[in-house]
Amino acid sequence: MTGNEYSEQRTPTVLAGGGPSQGETGMSLEKTILKDTINKVFLALVAVLAFGLPLILKSPTWLHMIILMYFYAYLTTSWNMVGGFAGVLPLGHAVFIGIGAYTSTILSLQYGISPWIGMILGGIIALFVGILIGLPTFKMRGAYFALATIAFAEGFRVMVENIDYLGPLKINGPRGLQIPPMNTGLVNFMFANKEPYYYIILIMLIIVLAITWFISRSKLGYYLNAGGEEPEAAMALGINVSRAKLIAMAMSSFLTALAGTFYAQFSLFIHPKSIISLDTSFEIAFIALIGGRGSIAGPVLGALLLRPVSDLSRIYFGDTLPGLHLIIYGVVLILVMIYQPRGIQEPLTKVYDRLVDKFADRLKKDGDA
Numbered sequence: 172m173t174g175n176e177y178s179e180q181r182t183p184t185v186l187a188g189g190g191p192s193q194g195e196t197g198m199s200l201e202k203t204i205l206k207d208t209i210n211k212v213f214l215a216l217v218a219v220l221a222f223g224l225p226l227i228l229k230s231p232t233w234l235h236m237i238i239l240m241y242f243y244a245y246l247t248t249s250w251n252m253v254g255g256f257a258g259v260l261p262l263g264h265a266v267f268i269g270i271g272a273y274t275s276t277i278l279s280l281q282y283g284i285s286p287w288i289g290m291i292l293g294g295i296i297a298l299f300v301g302i303l304i305g306l307p308t309f310k311m312r313g314a315y316f317a318l319a320t321i322a323f324a325e326g327f328r329v330m331v332e333n334i335d336y337l338g339p340l341k342i343n344g345p346r347g348l349q350i351p352p353m354n355t356g357l358v359n360f361m362f363a364n365k366e367p368y369y370y371i372i373l374i375m376l377i378i379v380l381a382i383t384w385f386i387s388r389s390k391l392g393y394y395l396n397a398g399g400e401e402p403e404a405a406m407a408l409g410i411n412v413s414r415a416k417l418i419a420m421a422m423s424s425f426l427t428a429l430a431g432t433f434y435a436q437f438s439l440f441i442h443p444k445s446i447i448s449l450d451t452s453f454e455i456a457f458i459a460l461i462g463g464r465g466s467i468a469g470p471v472l473g474a475l476l477l478r479p480v481s482d483l484s485r486i487y488f489g490d491t492l493p494g495l496h497l498i499i500y501g502v503v504l505i506l507v508m509i510y511q512p513r514g515i516q517e518p519l520t521k522v523y524d525r526l527v528d529k530f531a532d533r534l535k536k537d538g539d540a
Contacts, residue, residue, distance in 0.1 A: 258399020
């Protein structure tokens with residue numbers, strides 16, 4: 172079930188001879204338990220496969236691509252808290268990636284502070300910036316909100332590109348910041364191999380998915396859903412829509428900034444055009460829209476399916492056709508919006524549900540036999 176759907180609870184009216192029999196109710200309950208068990212086993216198998224993948228996959232190139240897939244799945248899931256549940260379209264989330272990356276990198280290079288501490292500080296700064304962006308922009312509707320976030324993101328990038336020093340902090344303008352590969356280890360968030368980065372971003376992705384799952388089933392999730400679809404009706408019912416959206420924006424900004432620190436430590440080099448570019452903001456939104464915004468599985472499915480397209484297009488066409496991946500995203504987005512406006516997660520979820528239903532029926536028949 173997506174974050175934008177309310178679960179319907181139907182209470183059968185038991186009339187003379189019209190209600191379900193005890194046998195039918197028992198069979199339905201048994202099948203529900205079987206389906207829940209199958210879902211749990213499937214999730215456990217996915218977790219085992221994910222954590223065991225580096226033991227099987229020895230190619231650094233493919234491992235690098237999978238790390239970036241998880242990275243964008245994390246970013247898109249964080250974006251989904253406000254871009255999916257709240258029903259708005261922010262197109263400037265690269266700002267928060269940049270805040271996280273620059274905060275941890277500057278503190279590490281200039282003051283010797285651990286990137287882990289810088290990661291949290293960057294997240295806190297991004298949280299307040301997100302609130303400052305949200306206070307005026309959430310009063311806007313539709314394209315005006317999206318344009319406002321684009322303007323802020325692009326203004327932030329231009330500012331960073333044209334400033335070498337911000338007080339005592341060395342930003343280094345368009346040249347960016349290079350992180351020297353020294354003192355490897357968990358404390359310094361720096362590793363000689365890619366496997367530790369793989370497990371860190373995998374754990375981050377699991378955590379953000381868990382947070383999203385809890386939000387979708389909480390009062391905040393219902394408030395965001397109501398405020399996104401019918402804000403006037405939600406406010407008439409006493410829901411503080413602006414407050415709910417600000418909370419979602421703050422959480423999304425904080426979590427997105429954490430990913431910025433991860434990217435800085437993974438790539439060991441950051442500069443404005445690569446980390447605060449509109450391309451990054453658009454790519455996050457495209458992945459969410461194609462995968463299925465407002466759902467839990469959508470952003471992950473979108474990242475797992477679209478990120479390889481991006482990486483392979485850059486490898487084979489990066490010199491001759493730069494930006495080809497965004498054109499491909501645009502074409503796919505048009506097709507998805509025409510034929511699957513709720514994203515590719517909807518048909519894939521239906522196929523999965525049918526398979527689970529058939530498997531549960533087979534297990535039940537085998538058990539009865």
